[in-house]
Amino acid sequence: MFEFSAIPIHPSLVHFPIALLLTGTIAAILFRLWPHPAGEQWGVYALLAGWALVIPALITGLIDKNALPPDSSENQLANLHTTGMIAMWVIYGIALYLYVIWNKKDALTGGKLWAWFGLLALAAILLALAGHQGGRMVYELGVGMQF
16 A cells, blocks of 8 residues: 555545535535625635545555455455546536636526536535445455555
8 A cells, every 4th residue: 555654645635635525515505505605715615625635645546556456356346436536526627617617707507507516416426425435445345454
């Protein structure tokens, strides 16, 4: 496992983007429906920070994944986890891009607003499902628990 001294890096990095992405999703949707511009702006900043912090988590996760035996059940679960997390990262990226484009033109209303909400919700669901697979690797299969 990719680690610095005795601390596994990937499991240490994942909590920050998860927290920022989920709270940012909730805040962005909630404060868009219940108009509070500062709250919505905070939610979008949290989404941006979480999206950026996924990058080091993905890199360290891919390094850890390469250390797994190719035909193992751990690697099969890691494939699901990795695929889900990359899909989540792409969908959040699309949602953030559309927010910037549509919000500049004051076009984030009606169908576009609900499409944006849908992308955020889909990404959050993927985050929860793929995160659960990562938790299963650690707590059921013991991946990354060797110090």
